Amino acid sequence: MTAEPTVSIVVPCHNEAATLPELIRQVGHALHGRNYRWQLIAVDDGSSDTTAEVLRELSATNPHVKSLIFSRNFGKEPAMLAGLTYARGDYVVIMDGDLQHPPSLIPKMLDQIVQTDVDQVIAKRNRTGDSWYRTQLSRIYYRLVNNLVERIELTDGAGDFRVLSRRAVDTLLSMDERSRFSKGLFSWIGFPTSVIEYENEQRRGGESSWTLRSLFNYALDGVMSFNAKPLRLVATLGGIVVALALCYLAYLIVVWFFQGVAAPGYITLIAAVIGFSGIQLLALGALGEYVGRIYQEVKQRPHYVVMEEHGFDR
Ligand code: UDP
Ligand code: MG
Numbered sequence: 117m118t119a120e121p122t123v124s125i126v127v128p129c130h131n132e133a134a135t136l137p138e139l140i141r142q143v144g145h146a147l148h149g150r151n152y153r154w155q156l157i158a159v160d161d162g163s164s165d166t167t168a169e170v171l172r173e174l175s176a177t178n179p180h181v182k183s184l185i186f187s188r189n190f191g192k193e194p195a196m197l198a199g200l201t202y203a204r205g206d207y208v209v210i211m212d213g214d215l216q217h218p219p220s221l222i223p224k225m226l227d228q229i230v231q232t233d234v235d236q237v238i239a240k241r242n243r244t245g246d247s248w249y250r251t252q253l254s255r256i257y258y259r260l261v262n263n264l265v266e267r268i269e270l271t272d273g274a275g276d277f278r279v280l281s282r283r284a285v286d287t288l289l290s291m292d293e294r295s296r297f298s299k300g301l302f303s304w305i306g307f308p309t310s311v312i313e314y315e316n317e318q319r320r321g322g323e324s325s326w327t328l329r330s331l332f333n334y335a336l337d338g339v340m341s342f343n344a345k346p347l348r349l350v351a352t353l354g355g356i357v358v359a360l361a362l363c364y365l366a367y368l369i370v371v372w373f374f375q376g377v378a379a380p381g382y383i384t385l386i387a388a389v390i391g392f393s394g395i396q397l398l399a400l401g402a403l404g405e406y407v408g409r410i411y412q413e414v415k416q417r418p419h420y421v422v423m424e425e426h427g428f429d430r
Contacts, residue, residue, distance in 0.1 A: 120151055120152060120153045121151075121152055121153070121205075121206045121207060121226075121230060122152070122153045122154070122155075122204065122205040122206050122207075123147075123152045123153065123154040123155075123205045123206070123207045123208070123209060123226060124154070124155050124156075124157055124199075124202075124203035124204060124205030124207075124208045124209070125143060125154060125155070125156040125157065125208075125209040125210075125211065125222070126157050126159070126196060126199030126200060126203055126208060126209065126210045126211070127139070127156060127157070127158045127159065127199070127210075127211055127212070127213045128159050128161055128192050128195030128196050128199065128212070128213065129158050129159060129160050129161060129163065129167050129171070129195070129213040130160075130161045130162070130163050130167075130189065130192070130195070130213075131163045131164060131165045131167060132163070132167055132213035132214055133163070133165045133166040133167045133169075133170045134165075135213060135214050135215050136158065136167065136170050136171070136174070136213055137170065137174065138215065139213055139215055139219065140156060140174060140178065140180075140181060142215070142218075142219040142220070143156060143219040143222065144178075144180065145219075146219045146220050146221075146222050146223055147222065147223065150223055150226075152226060154180060154205070155180055155181075155182055155204075155205065156180055156181050156182065157182045157183070157184065157199045157202055157203055158171050158174075158175075158181065158182070158183045158184075158213070159183070159184045159185075159186065159195040159196075159198050159199050160183065160184065160185045160186060161186050161189055161190055161191065161192065161194070161195040162186050162187070162188040162189030162190065163189075168185050168424075171183035171185065171426065172185075172424075172426055175426035175427035176426070176427070179427075179430060181427055182202070182425075182426065182427035182428050182430075183424075183425075183426045183427060184198055184199070184202060184422050184424070184425055184426075185422070185423050185424040185425075185426075186198070186420055186421060186422060186423060187421040187422075187423040188421070190419070190420040190421075192276075193296040193297070193298060194296070194419045194420040195420070196210060196276065196298060197289075197296060197419050197420070198419070198420050198422065200285055200288060200289060201289060202428065203285065205282075206281075206282050207226060207229055207230070207279055207280065207281060207282070208279065208280045208282075208285050209222055209225070209226070209278070209279050209280075210276050210277065210278055210279075210280070211276070211277050212276070212277070214324075216241075216316075217239065217277040218314060221239055221277075221312065221314055222279075224312060225237045225239060225278075225279045225312060226279060228279075228310060228312065229279045229281060232310065233308070234281075234307070234308040234309055234310050235280065235281040235283060235284040235307035235308055235309065236278055236279070236280055236281070236284055236302065236307055236308075236309040236310075237278060237279045237309070237310050237311075237312060238274045238277070238278045238302075238309060238310070238311045238312070239277040239278060239311075239312050239313075239314055240271065240274045240311050240312065240313050240314070241275070241277075241313075241314055241315070241316045242313065242314075242315065242316050243316055244315065244316045246316065257335055257338075258270055258271070260339070261335075261338050261339055264339050264346065265300070265338075265339060268300055268303045268304055269303055270299050270300065270303060270338070274299075274311065275299070276298060276299075278302070281307070283307070284305060284307050287305045287307075288301055288302075288305060291304075291305075293341065293413065294409075294412045294413050294415075294417070294419070295337050295340075295341050295409060295412060295413075296341075296419075297334075297337045297338050297341045299338065300338055300341065336405075340405055340406070340409065341409070346402050346405075347402055347403065347406065349402075350395075350398060350399045350402045350403075351399075353395060353398075353399075354395060354399060357391065357392070357395055361388070361392075
């Protein structure tokens, strides 16, 4: 490429007023004097702190900064989607607003994607400094997802910090599903990909918006939004239980034939009732999960509502 490549940096922000100015300063510093024309698109995802004011101010004073302000909190996925939709760059960087994704890595990632002609460069963090229990939890989760979901490989630590080529972004945008699970989508689109490793950073200022519950829901999304394997699993389970029940019935009939009625069958009865109703509830739950998702999907609501745009007219 002869002309300067253009780069859009997408930053979803929820209560990041404390770190945003510093983030933008560091990004500017990292890209200063490099052969890239860049813009940073910050998306305020209904923050309850002063993020929106900070962004209005920054996009008025800094020509690199553009911002979108949502009408309420829609979640990180819609915020990233909005950023990707507004991004015009040949390359798009996605990063968090809390400085856990070091801006100093951006030039290296960009150089790699431009020079090697891959479509995604992922910055993969290690887990130093994370709590033991959180690390184990995510290890189990990744093993589970990779077993449950066909053809999609998720790697621990490879999160949303990455650079995408224009065609990768356009492919992502062509997937218009409601419950977005980016980690899976990034893997689903394929394209040549390379990985850069970096040291884990602890959050500076503000606090993580993830609660254990929202992490659990996110994890569930990961499994559910990619295939119907859980449904099949439940059906298989049902089949096995029915087969076992039939065997047991045959056994009872044989016993009855030779020894007459064995009176105390109470425990068997209760066990069977509990087992079967449990499985039915499970199956119903799995089914309901998919039906719920179909419901969300058919409503075709917009993914987010942008209340204000700043700096895009430049
Ligand atoms: N975020 C968002 N909307 C939300 C929650 C989070 O836009 O509802 C943003 C947040 O501002 C940050 C990124 O998503 O830039 C990652 O969030 P966080 O740092 O809380 O997650 P963690 O680093 O703990 O995974
Ligand atoms: Mg964070």
